[in-house]
């Protein structure tokens with residue numbers, strides 16, 4: 507394989523993840539894609555092997571590794587043609603609990619999350635009226651005796667049907683009464699098993715790819731007072747804290763996608779003969795693939811740099827955002843080149859190209875859109891006036 511990263515960092519992790527992924531070939535993903543079914547066996551295999559607990563400290567039963575190691579796991583999953591979106595949140599969503607949860611919460615939940623007895627796959631931040639503008643969210647949490655009462659609506663809450671717990675961001679103080687718009691939001695750890703049917707309704711959303719995403723309706727849902735994570739009113743900051751890890755890890759998935767597309771395109775370009783010669787002999791076929799590959803190599807350096815800074819506990823907002831921007835765009839260039847190289851067969855389901863093409867497109871929109879990353883860089887790195 508031209509893009510094998512066997513000699514890259516975390517070579518042993520990469521080899522082990524690749525071996526696991528061999529049990530989940532294209533036919534497996536195609537069957538699920540057609541039925542829009544969740545890859546339960548795949549997620550179970552990753553959980554059993556401990557790959558979803560890489561970031562959980564050893565004292566809580568995880569591997570205690572860093573974001574660089576987690577990035578290697580997700581990159582290899584995607585390079586193998588699998589889809590980590592089914593479970594990537596189990597790796598990083600617990601970071602909010604780890605950094606801001608109480609000692610009791612951590613002792614209660616983290617060991618169970620580490621061994622896969624509890625799934626923390628869902629995070630409810632986005633609402634119909636607030637995606638990029640998180641602080642405009644309107645779902646409320648009101649204190650009532652020993653409970654919080656939740657009312658409102660979330661959208662795009664992925665994996666909610668396949669998770670036991672959900673991290674929820676809700677408003678605990680009206681927006682108009684606060685000095686800063688980032689105040690007045692709080693994070694809750696909601697036990698979905700207790701909540702569904704008792705004030706929480708989950709409705710699946712069918713999307714262009716197989717993503718198990720949903721909308722959530724809260725109607726007087728009562729959750730225990732102890733569900734609050736950290737301090738009331740500081741939730742926006744807690745969620746922001748977790749975003750750098752998320753961006754780096756999604757960028758790693760894009761690098762894996764890029765490798766998959768480049769491998770697939772080069773293999774086909776060598777074997778497909780048109781006008782008596784392999785199409786890969788034409789520069790019109792070679793150049794888009796080579797260009798995407800070069801862009802991906804640049805993106806990989808930025809992913810590595812961002813992960814290194816994150817793991818050293820240093821500020822990495824700019825690097826994490828740039829990693830996500832560069833990797834998602836490189837993956838999309840590779841996807842486009844791969845479809846074009848395959849001609850008509852790029853559209854045939856059995857080649858998997860069209861499925862991966864649909865899957866990788868998401869990452870220019872979620873978890874943060876390209877424009878919002880550019881706005882961040884313009885303001886925080888270049889010192890230009892805030893544009894939103």
Ligand SMILES: Cc1cc2nc3c(=O)[nH]c(=O)nc-3n(C[C@H](O)[C@H](O)[C@H](O)COP(=O)(O)OP(=O)(O)OC[C@H]3O[C@@H](n4cnc5c(N)ncnc54)[C@H](O)[C@@H]3O)c2cc1C
Pocket residue numbers: 628629630631632636637638639661662663664665713717719868871872873874875876877878881893894
């Ligand atoms: C499949 C899928 C899964 C998701 N999973 C989750 C999840 O698990 N949990 C969760 O909370 N959310 C999730 N999301 C939501 C995702 O994070 C949002 O879709 C994303 O942040 C964009 O928000 P929006 O869709 O509301 O777009 P909007 O904020 O409405 O933006 C629409 C477009 O306008 C652009 N735009 C907006 N403002 C500006 C500006 N000032 N300058 C320039 N351009 C601007 C944006 O870049 C974007 O292209 C998911 C989304 C999808 C599609």
